[in-house]
Amino acid sequence: MPASKNPAIEDYLKTVYSHTEWQPDPITPKALADKLGVAPSSVTEMVKKMAAQGLIAHVPYGPLRLTDDGRERALAVVRRHRLIETWLVREMGYGWDEVHDEAEVLEHALSDRLLETIDARLGRPSRDPHGDAIPAADGSLAVERFVRLDEAAAGHAGRVLRISDRDPEVLRSLAAAGVAPGMVVVVEPSDASGERVRIRFAPGGDGDAHAVPAEASPIELTTEAAAEIWITG
Incomplete structure (x- = not known):
C-alpha cells in the first residue's frame, strides 16, 4: 500500500x-x-x-x-x-x-x-x-507572524489566528467568552498573580460576526486557556 x-x-x-x-x-x-x-x-x-x-x-x-x-x-x-x-x-x-x-x-x-x-x-x-x-x-x-497569547506583552494588539482544538472544554469556555478566530484583541496588564491574562476586544476583526461594541469590557482568561490561542505578531 x-x-x-x-x-x-x-x-x-x-x-x-x-x-x-x-x-x-x-x-x-x-x-x-x-x-x-x-x-x-x-x-x-x-x-x-x-x-x-x-x-x-x-x-x-x-x-x-x-x-x-x-x-x-x-x-x-x-x-x-x-x-x-x-x-x-x-x-x-x-x-x-x-x-x-x-x-x-x-x-x-x-x-x-x-x-x-x-x-x-x-x-x-x-x-x-x-x-x-x-x-x-x-x-x-x-x-503569518504569530505570538502565543500568554506570551504576548501588555499593549500588544493582534488578530486571533488560531485556537488549539486539543481540549474541547477550552474551546467551549472560549466560545462562551466570545473569543474566536478573526477577533482582534489587545493584551491588558496582567493581574499580580500572573495566573490570568486580561484582554479586551478591539474593532477590525474579520467580518460583521466579530463586530465589537464600543462598551466592550476586558475579559480574563486563565494562562492555560491563553496558551491555546495564537494571535498575529
Whole structure:
C-alpha cells in the first residue's frame, strides 16, 4: 500500500508536521510516542520504515524532521483533516469542539474526488473553524507572524489566528467568552498573580460576526486557556 494511503503513516506524518507548525522545536521520538499513544518501540520501527521511504530524516536518538516528500504528504493529510472539520461545522451542524475526532476517522476514508467536491462547495476556505490554515491542493500554505497569547506583552494588539482544538472544554469556555478566530484583541496588564491574562476586544476583526461594541469590557482568561490561542505578531 502506498505510504500516502497508509493510515498509520498518515497519522505519523501529520503529527510530526503539526508539532512544529506553531513552535520551532522538532519532535523527539518520545514526544511522538506520547502524542500518538503508542509504545516507543513502535515509533522506532515506524520511523525506520518512513526513513527508508524517504519521508523522515532521522539520526538515532535525535529529533525527527520531515523530508520535502514527507512534508508534501503531511500537508495533504492536514488539508483533508481541516477541510473535513470545516465541512462538519458549516454543513453538518457540528460544534467546533466536536469535529476533531470525526475528522481523524474521515480523513483516511474520503476519496480525492469527494474532497475536491467538498472544497468547492465550501468556497475554497483558507482556514478551518479553529483558525488553522488549510493547505491548498498544490500544498501551498498561508503563513503569518504569530505570538502565543500568554506570551504576548501588555499593549500588544493582534488578530486571533488560531485556537488549539486539543481540549474541547477550552474551546467551549472560549466560545462562551466570545473569543474566536478573526477577533482582534489587545493584551491588558496582567493581574499580580500572573495566573490570568486580561484582554479586551478591539474593532477590525474579520467580518460583521466579530463586530465589537464600543462598551466592550476586558475579559480574563486563565494562562492555560491563553496558551491555546495564537494571535498575529
